[in-house]
Amino acid sequence: MKIMRSGLWLVCALAMSGCLAAAVGAGSETAAVIAQERSVGNAVDDAGILLRIKHLYAKTDYKDLLANVEIKSVEGRVLLTGNVDKPESQIEAVRLAWTVDHVSEVINEIQINDQSGFWNYTRDVWISTQIRARLIATKGIRSINFSVITVNQVVYVMGIAQDQLELDKVTYVASTTNYVQRVVSYARLKDDPARKVP
Numbered sequence: 001m002k003i004m005r006s007g008l009w010l011v012c013a014l015a016m017s018g019c020l021a022a023a024v025g026a027g028s029e030t031a032a033v034i035a036q037e038r039s040v041g042n043a044v045d046d047a048g049i050l051l052r053i054k055h056l057y058a059k060t061d062y063k064d065l066l067a068n069v070e071i072k073s074v075e076g077r078v079l080l081t082g083n084v085d086k087p088e089s090q091i092e093a094v095r096l097a098w099t100v101d102h103v104s105e106v107i108n109e110i111q112i113n114d115q116s117g118f119w120n121y122t123r124d125v126w127i128s129t130q131i132r133a134r135l136i137a138t139k140g141i142r143s144i145n146f147s148v149i150t151v152n153q154v155v156y157v158m159g160i161a162q163d164q165l166e167l168d169k170v171t172y173v174a175s176t177t178n179y180v181q182r183v184v185s186y187a188r189l190k191d192d193p194a195r196k197v198p
Contacts, residue, residue: 037145037160037190045102046073053078056096062089069093069110072147072158075195076104079158079186081151083111107186109156124150127179131155134173141169146187148174153181160195161187 050073057065062084069082078097084090090110097106127150135143146159155174161167167187174183188195 037142037162042075045076049073049076049078049100049102052100053097056099057093060092060096062092064089065093065096070149070151071097072149073103074147074158074160076102077107077158077186078103078105079107079109079147079149079156081109081111081149081156083113083151085112087112109151109154109184111151113152120152123179124153127153127155127177130177131174131180134177135170138169138173141166141173146170150180153179155180155183157183157185157187159187160190162190164189 050071053071054066057069064084068084069080072079072081078100080093080097084093090108090112093110094106094108097103128148131148131150132143135141135146135148142162145161146157149156149158155177157170157174159170161170167185167189170187171183171185174180
């Protein structure tokens with residue numbers, strides 16, 4: 001009986017620690033959303049869009065989509081990046097993204113090539129990490145409002161800038177990072193009338 005109680009206590013403790021971790025995780029995610037320029041409603045919509053696209057990619061016969069395509073959504077604008085094996089995969093990735101509710105734009109930056117080897121991937125991760133660190137350290141940039149993805153040394157920036165000066169600083173930081181070949185910005189200005197603001 002004593003062993004059963006100890007076992008039950010351990011299970012309860014583990015469950016409570018899991019709940020606590022989930023609550024802490026949810027709290028930090030909420031804090032991040034509040035600090036961002038987009039509204040909480042838009043952030044929730046974007047999270048739903050991302051999950052639905054990933055679900056569609058998981059169900060498709062094109063198995064390279066889920067593993068090789070990176071998805072970012074900001075205010076209903078979906079950016080697709082990554083490497084796929086054949087043009088048909090790229091077409092299917094875009095087609096499926098358009099089928100999801102609340103998607104207002106699909107930006108296709110998926111590359112079709114065989115450059116996605118280990119060293120290339122490692123360098124891309126290093127580039128993105130360096131850019132994010134520099135964005136955080138640069139005065140006048142609200143780094144939480146920007147997403148950075150690197151594919152084959154091409155940097156894609158998505159997010160919401162307070163003004164043109166901030167956007168120029170973000171582009172400069174990205175373009176002056178080692179190994180970066182090109183910067184493609186899909187960031188919008190805060191007062192852009194095309195933004196999906198509730």
